[in-house]
Amino acid sequence: MKTLNLDLGIKSYPIYIGQNLLTQADLLTQHTKGKQVMIVSNTTVAPLYLDKVKALLGNYTVNEVILKDGEQYKTLDTVNEIFTALLTARFDRTCTLIALGGGVVGDMTGYASASYQRGVNFIQIPTTLLSQVDSSVGGKTGVNHPLGKNMIGAFYQPKCVLIDVDTLDTLDDRQYSAGMAEVIKYGLLGNIEFLTDLQQNISDLMNRNKALIIKTVHQSCADKANIVAQDELESGKRALLNFGHTFAHAIENTLGYGVYLHGEAVAVGMLMAAELSALEGFISHTEAQAVKDLLQKAQLPITISSKISYQKFTSAMSVDKKAGEGEIRLILLKKKGDAPISKDYQQHHLEQIIKDFL
């Protein structure tokens, strides 16, 4: 097992990464305050791992709430189901919530933890590649609104993140690929050595070589923890982690949440950002093509599956929270190892890219 520490002062916490962690009770219980534990999971993950996690919590009052599976259920109404379960079970402010599932479960459980009685204990057990390498680390929690993705939420840090890569054994190929999109993001954001590794090892990774998965998850979490430690509340550098996401959110919002998996939309969004960077002359077209190749090898989409109107798409983009004071800022690839957030692009190039992809 490897342990990373996300350094946030008194809010610091460990990220445990390894195999067979869901049999080690003390990893979990040392971070479980109070006597009441609510496990939040979904209809896909609960049948696979709920009993295993419950078995680690013999000395606690353990309840569960099982949500429907899918980004389209990441809403305020679903979070309210968690509140209702907590209140029905008479859970007080000393209780602990455990998110057992992917990014959607983690985001909603985190926001419920931030909001229930104005804040209770929270633990992440991510079971998808995307949540293991990205969403479970860093404390971004929240839900979607019909008018915009992740528009409602809180920065709320867990007490620990417990990543058992064995849970990926039950993850289907499409979800696995979606997680690989966020892995590729860390490579593109400036970790050239990691990017080179990925380009060399993508076939083995897609064949689920476990040692390689552990190394990859660890590297992704380390990169994310490093950025978050510098800028917890996204007033600067953390915005880099949204590479491709302004496009991705517009894709998800206009297609409807759940049509593309989040990671799939991010893949297309990163390619759009790479091609815009090439149009601006920041990177070569060969480098943009290499991004496309890597995404394709990870079996990720590189086009938008359905027709979306230009007006609808740009309107959805403009609502994105990285739009500061009305202008759309994007993260562009400038050169290897440098990906700044920028308004430094020509509007007609952006229009061309959007039209190319719609």
Place this chain on the structure above:
Amino acid sequence: MKTLNLDLGIKSYPIYIGQNLLTQADLLTQHTKGKQVMIVSNTTVAPLYLDKVKALLGNYTVNEVILKDGEQYKTLDTVNEIFTALLTARFDRTCTLIALGGGVVGDMTGYASASYQRGVNFIQIPTTLLSQVDSSVGGKTGVNHPLGKNMIGAFYQPKCVLIDVDTLDTLDDRQYSAGMAEVIKYGLLGNIEFLTDLQQNISDLMNRNKALIIKTVHQSCADKANIVAQDELESGKRALLNFGHTFAHAIENTLGYGVYLHGEAVAVGMLMAAELSALEGFISHTEAQAVKDLLQKAQLPITISSKISYQKFTSAMSVDKKAGEGEIRLILLKKKGDAPISKDYQQHHLEQIIKDFL
């Protein structure tokens, strides 16, 4: 104008108290970040003061969302109306929300500010006595759930609190009395000099002597700011501010939100706590009677208006968030100047008090 400072490190903020403050633009604009301002008010307060506040914000893009008036609308659904207004107006994370109204508007606007894009700028302009002396100060925000009051929310501090006591000119007598309940709370919690002042001046205060109101609001805010500065997140001393509130929340929850005003329920709850304290022998029955007299002079209820079943009432009490680990802790009056939170009472005395009041 008097200015108090609530000392919370980098989250510190000023509380301005005086007359005619809603004509002084710079008081407001020095705390208004960004260019976009959303004023949240309700159908009662907006016709009276919305234009006045808007007139102070000539250089900003100002939108408003007008909510229904009443505790029964303090729900997640109503907060979602604020999110919808923000997203429809394309407000980004640099925007400022202004709560213009009483405690319900302040609590919901604060929670919306904490949650919109994971946190935006927030200003309180309380227009009721209750919100001026209590709820606008200290950063407790949130909404009710059908199973419990204030069970969903956040600790989220405003950038300033602007208390123009002239807004009380339009406050009806019932609301004014409800606010006086929280004023009396500060006296009972240990400020003996303030309590003596209140007992002497209650008639003049009820006759709305403006100089006395300013002094009273200032003293209440100073007492609250002092406690909050010591314990922002209510891990200890801040719980004192919930004196009478475990009973009050059970009254509101079982009667239905909006039947009693919050301050009215707090008045009955404080009397229940005082009489329990007398039964325990912590204070004399004469002292408990003095509490009753003061509440009556403030034209506050001292009984519960409708029949509630004992079982329903105690069940509602047990859900209260001050119930730590399953036991109900109450704030009791021990002697003048000392009101600790305690489980140090006899269960049959609590039962007797509840039965006396139901």
